[in-house]
Amino acid sequence: MHIRTMADYAASGESPEILFWVGCAGSFDQRAQKITKAFATILDAAGIQFAILGKEESCTGDPARRAGNEFIFQMMAQNNIQLLNAYGIKKIVTACPHCFNTIKNEYPELGGHYEVIHHATYLQQLIDEGKVRMKEGGSFKGKKITYHDSCYLGRANNIYEAPRKVLEALDSELVEMKRCRSKGLCCGAGGAQMFKEEEKGTTRVNFDRGAEAVATGASVIASNCPFCMTMLTDGVKEQGKEDSVQVLDIAEMIARDLAQGN
Amino acid sequence: MNIVQELLFVIALGAGIYLFTGKARQIWRNISLGRDVALNDEPGKRFRNLLLLAFGQKKMFRNPLVAVLHFFVYAGFLIINIEILEIVLDGIFGKHRLFAPVIGSLYGVLIGCFELLAVTVILGCAVFLIRRNILKLKRFVSKDLEGWPRSDANYILITEIVLMLLFLTMNTADQVLQSRGVEHYTVTGSFWVTGQFTFLLSGLSDGTLIAIERACWWLHILGILAFLNYLPYSKHLHIVLAFPNAYFSDLRPKGKMENMPAVQHEVAMMLQPELAANAPADAAMPKFGAKDITDLTWKNLLDAYSCTECGRCTAACPANITGKLLSPRKIMMDTRDRAEEVGLNIKKNGSFQDDGKALLRDYISEEELRACTSCNACVEECPVSINPLHIILQLRRHLVMEESSAPQEWNMMFSNIENNMAPWKFSPDDRDRWATES
Numbered sequence: 001m002h003i004r005t006m007a008d009y010a011a012s013g014e015s016p017e018i019l020f021w022v023g024c025a026g027s028f029d030q031r032a033q034k035i036t037k038a039f040a041t042i043l044d045a046a047g048i049q050f051a052i053l054g055k056e057e058s059c060t061g062d063p064a065r066r067a068g069n070e071f072i073f074q075m076m077a078q079n080n081i082q083l084l085n086a087y088g089i090k091k092i093v094t095a096c097p098h099c100f101n102t103i104k105n106e107y108p109e110l111g112g113h114y115e116v117i118h119h120a121t122y123l124q125q126l127i128d129e130g131k132v133r134m135k136e137g138g139s140f141k142g143k144k145i146t147y148h149d150s151c152y153l154g155r156a157n158n159i160y161e162a163p164r165k166v167l168e169a170l171d172s173e174l175v176e177m178k179r180c181r182s183k184g185l186c187c188g189a190g191g192a193q194m195f196k197e198e199e200k201g202t203t204r205v206n207f208d209r210g211a212e213a214v215a216t217g218a219s220v221i222a223s224n225c226p227f228c229m230t231m232l233t234d235g236v237k238e239q240g241k242e243d244s245v246q247v248l249d250i251a252e253m254i255a256r257d258l259a260q261g262n
Numbered sequence: 263m264n265i266v267q268e269l270l271f272v273i274a275l276g277a278g279i280y281l282f283t284g285k286a287r288q289i290w291r292n293i294s295l296g297r298d299v300a301l302n303d304e305p306g307k308r309f310r311n312l313l314l315l316a317f318g319q320k321k322m323f324r325n326p327l328v329a330v331l332h333f334f335v336y337a338g339f340l341i342i343n344i345e346i347l348e349i350v351l352d353g354i355f356g357k358h359r360l361f362a363p364v365i366g367s368l369y370g371v372l373i374g375c376f377e378l379l380a381v382t383v384i385l386g387c388a389v390f391l392i393r394r395n396i397l398k399l400k401r402f403v404s405k406d407l408e409g410w411p412r413s414d415a416n417y418i419l420i421t422e423i424v425l426m427l428l429f430l431t432m433n434t435a436d437q438v439l440q441s442r443g444v445e446h447y448t449v450t451g452s453f454w455v456t457g458q459f460t461f462l463l464s465g466l467s468d469g470t471l472i473a474i475e476r477a478c479w480w481l482h483i484l485g486i487l488a489f490l491n492y493l494p495y496s497k498h499l500h501i502v503l504a505f506p507n508a509y510f511s512d513l514r515p516k517g518k519m520e521n522m523p524a525v526q527h528e529v530a531m532m533l534q535p536e537l538a539a540n541a542p543a544d545a546a547m548p549k550f551g552a553k554d555i556t557d558l559t560w561k562n563l564l565d566a567y568s569c570t571e572c573g574r575c576t577a578a579c580p581a582n583i584t585g586k587l588l589s590p591r592k593i594m595m596d597t598r599d600r601a602e603e604v605g606l607n608i609k610k611n612g613s614f615q616d617d618g619k620a621l622l623r624d625y626i627s628e629e630e631l632r633a634c635t636s637c638n639a640c641v642e643e644c645p646v647s648i649n650p651l652h653i654i655l656q657l658r659r660h661l662v663m664e665e666s667s668a669p670q671e672w673n674m675m676f677s678n679i680e681n682n683m684a685p686w687k688f689s690p691d692d693r694d695r696w697a698t699e700s
């Protein structure tokens with residue numbers, strides 16, 4: 001698969017259907033890169049014309065803003081908006097709820113107006129439209145799966161059903177954790193916590209969440225956020241269950257079971 | 263009723279209302295110490311929130327059993343206030359059951375309903391007392407509530423029970439007197455609840471019954487006036503402020519952080535210096551973030567005064583659950599305490615005199631602020647539409663932008679973003695390496 005950048009499209013005078021905003025984690029974190037590739041694979045299989053910004057993309061500024069550093073946030077945001085506007089971007093899809101939230105909710109008042117879609121919603125649309133089809137008897141069929149609501153998709157933006165609908169397409173058995181949907185427990189990474197040690201406490205947030213997820217007896221914990229992915233993976237390790245319980249992004253799950261000739 | 267009683271009543275009523283409005287004005291002043299935000303857009307949505315969240319108590323129904331009990335107490339308390347209208351008019355004009363002849367046979371039905379509500383209020387309050395003091399639910403034994411807040415909650419519940427018992431005893435005595443045709447006691451027929459209990463008092467003389475009825479009447483209304491004046495010092499103020507607070511609650515997606523136009527402007531100048539030529543010369547250096555309550559918005563302060571200290575926020579807070587110091591309920595209680603302190607300072611000195619204190623550090627520590635994951639669980643849970651996260655984020659802005667105080671790891675993250683366009687130390691050139699690797 002050849003992945004084209006916005007610059008490539010602009011050079012040939014074309015414009016893509018959507019911009020795939022990869023985000024910092026999706027670009028640099030080794031585990032999250034797999035999510036990025038999986039999502040690109042799905043887009044490609046569905047015949048969607050998409051572009052990335054490539055080297056031109058920068059951090060949205062989310063962690064800086066939430067840590068309290070508005071200057072750095074504004075620098076990143078205004079640069080990104082200039083770039084997006086220069087390319088005439090209309091529609092953005094991203095696999096990171098933090099990028100999604102920032103671009104969708106915080107960029108407009110700085111002059112960046114786009115249709116922004118999180119990959120959970122986009123995948124659901126592609127499945128509903130029949131552009132993405134799953135093969136018969138896929139690898140998740142009948143398997144017990146639990147889904148972790150990321151705070152920035154769920155409470156922050158009220159998206160609870162789309163990721164669950166996507167999981168339905170896999171014909172697996174969804175078991176909910178006690179704390180789910182609007183009551184979901186944070187993975188512990190938001191608000192720039194990802195980038196520092198937790199404060200002193202009795203346990204770590206991701207250990208607590210990992211234990212809860214493992215206790216459902218599910219063999220797969222589905223997530224939709226690269227930061228949740230890291231935190232939950234550590235949580236599962238802490239439970240000593242890394243061999244029997246996998247943490248997978250919904251995009252990876254879909255990519256694994258795509259029907260031939262999609 | 264003789265003229266002395268009428269006079270005493272008017273004096274008590276006047277004093278009660280006078281004292282209450284005095285204190286209410288102080289609270290209003292304290293809330294106005296916050297910086298201004300415009301929260302008047304989309305009145306339609308705001309009215310919906312008012313109806314659903316405040317009148318309908320939508321958030322309470324996340325736990326249906328508690329919601330029903332709370333609803334009884336709330337509805338009972340509100341509706342019985344209609345009864346108070348009659349009591350007040352009776353008191354002023356020296357009448358008894360002024361509305362009875364006006365409403366006719368419906369009157370008994372109405373009082374019957376009030377009595378049923380009074381019973382549900384007693385039941386609800388009793389269950390709440392048990393939950394707090396005997397079952398010791400986790401969110402009620404928290405150290406946030408040590409001292410006054412815990413007693414406050416109990417006082418309110420006990421007072422409500424006493425007020426309702428007075429009301430019911432008064433009606434019981436009244437009916438025995440009615441049945442004996444004692445002068446002044448309007449005949450209304452039997453009431454639903456107390457009508458069943460008249461036998462308890464039927465052995466007493468007219469004089470004793472009148473004394474009981476009058477004593478209950480006076481204690482009931484004086485109790486209500488005292489309660490009214492207790493409200494502003496108590497978490498129970500939420501019965502008033504929950505309404506405006508729901509109306510003014512945030513309509514934007516919870517993930518959206520408040521913009522800082524001053525910083526936006528400054529950065530725009532840096533990035534596009536050509537704009538600077540026609541920009542107005544900047545006035546005083548703006549303050550970044552919040553250090554004290556005067557830097558917060560009036561909505562944050564209204565939040566603080568509306569907080570009912572129920573601890574639903576804290577019970578859902580991932581930081582608190584895992585043993586960190588942060589408790590969003592404490593953030594709200596601290597903000598209210600500091601606002602009261604600043605208010606007293608103003609009252610004493612005419613205007614605010616520096617007391618060497620601030621909300622930040624004297625009340626809320628850096629450690630608490632640092633532990634927040636901005637997960638919005640507290641905001642989601644609060645039945646009174648309070649947003650503790652908003653306060654936390656403003657205090658964090660002060661720490662980082664005014665004091666350059668951040669954990670070393672955050673400073674690294676900041677400089678990585680500034681230099682490498684990502685929070686990690688990777689080369690920006692490698693950003694799309696994944697696309698070429700297999």
Ligand code: SF4
Binds near residue numbers: 575635650654
């Ligand atoms: S937003 Fe912060 S204070 Fe509120 S529940 Fe989440 S971690 Fe706790």
Ligand code: SF4
Binds near residue numbers: 570573576645648
């Ligand atoms: S902020 Fe809301 S949820 Fe938290 S204690 Fe106060 S009223 Fe309860």
